[in-house]
Amino acid sequence: MLKGCLVCLGIAVPAYILGNFFPVIGGPVFAILLGMCIGRLIKDQSSYEKGIKFVSKKVLQLAVILLGFGLNLRNILEVGAQSMPVIISTISVSLIVSYILSKALKIPAKTGILVGVGSSICGGSAIAATAPVIKADEEEIAQAISVIFLFNVIAALIFPTLGDIMGLSNEGFGLFAGTAVNDTSSVTAAASAWDGMHGSNTLAIATVVKLTRTLAIIPITFVLAIVEAKKSKEKKKMGNVFPMFILFFLLASVITTVFHLDGTIVHVLKTMSKFCIILAMAAIGINTDVVKLLKTGKKPILLGFVCWVAIALVSIAIQMALHLN
Template identity: 60%
Template sequence: MNFFKKNGAGLLLCLLIAIPSWLLGKAVPVVGGPVFSILIGMIVTLILTDKTVFSPGINFTSKKILQTAVVFLGFGMNLTEILAKGKQSLPIILSTITTSLVIAFIMYKILHINSNSAVLVGVGSSICGGSAIAATAPVIRADDEEIAQSISVIFLFNVIAALVFPSLGAALGLTNEGFGLFAGTAINDTSSVTAAATAWDGIHASNTLEAAAIVKMTRTLAIIPITLVLAIYKSRKSKNTEGSSFSLKRAFPMFVLFFVLASVVTTIFHLPAGVTAPLKELSKFLIIMAMSAIGLNTNIVKLVRTGMKPILTGFCCWIGIAFVSLMMQHILGIW
């Protein structure tokens, strides 16, 4: 009862933003519910002059609800099926992820941008957009404005990729298989991968959507090692700066462990789509709800004023990933 008394108002506000955002995301998938919820949240917070009664629930949603969403995401991942179908793409995926993270680090050094923003843009660009940012943000203790900024950057290049890549693929003479790999490795959000592959199928009367989706799901598996490495790095850094002892148990985020367990359960017990599909949908909705809280905690004026460096970082990651994806296809003899 005390929990709802303390957090109820903020939870309800986030829910009221999340529902229309979820519906808008369904209507305009290339934009997606998380982007709508952040935008609505930022607008609402300009109107609310006093958020005192809402703050506890908003903060709970942006942290705990976000972590819960990542756990439910694991139920949509049958590890055996994904690896069996996506193993051909593994060399390309590993190359593009490495490229994005290296570029993000270089841009962090050159532009002197916030380290958390660089990590989130690098991870979001290379793995799976909003889901990767949702999983990584609590591990590196990113604040809400850093999360909102990175989501906005990823969204921008998602939309461009969904619109440009089908024509680019045709101009380059990609095969159907080649475009499926290109879309699955070089576009970071599922909705934009789907949009680009669907557009390609419509033009070429092909069936690349399934292949692109499998490649995209294979990329999502990288959430597990990336979050673990970042957790260990962050814990060791805290040890050096604060003098606290390093503990693997403390470094490993429990919600990532539950995400892995959910994936293992789905894999071992071969959970049917009738079970996993609603859990995946719940995960998406909870991410949208968490993004509404992040929007409510974000100063839109400050976000716009400080946004050019993260956008430039995202652009460089995006170009680097696309180039390496095509180059690896050429080396492997796929294209």
């Protein structure tokens, strides 16, 4: 167990540092890339296998639980309530598009689900929460993370200029970035770029909208757990229907909301969550066949692109319809 954990830790630390230097790319992507390189160098992984499996499964679930401590439900519901129509619309469209296109392109169902939830909810965090529920393997997770990463970078680079062209207000762009950009790091990058151009405080709006989107992890994983239970004909015990780590994620959010945890404590717990995701992605990278990933990557990229465009268009359309932009 220890040998595999230490290998993952040795990858996660530099990946975390690189992610801080290049936030648009993010630590999880660096961890997967480094993990795939290290995995190719280790000829016999048998003595590392137990630790790597533990990190890729259990540490990933711990990351989702710790993520809950960063969600103050009261603040999110107060500030993010007006964004709910846009959030619900974009999530629904992304999931429908990913389902239909996955069937049309004959993309493996689990890859389609991961790309769909990653695009619509909160990138790597949503993938981390969903993967254990649908029992996705390492290559499916790596595929989805790679697709999300690609469009994260593009969004962070072009959305501020696109928002200017469309004449969005500061509030409108905050809502646009918060609903149409996949991962937290890229939402931050896009909103910060807008603030630099306009001298505004759009980052605060975009962050709250993004956190509100994160709550969709709960109903989405609940539905997927029921579907998986029916497929495998398991008895509908609570642990099977609703994964316990998602319950702990919700409990963590409630604790933060009720007890008003100190900002420093919340920051530490959120940082721990971020590092645990990076650690898990290192393990997933080690077990990923990079050659197979490249060969099978075209269709998931097309799926991610269509989901990304659909979300952006729906976000703007709903804002215009409700006069929020």
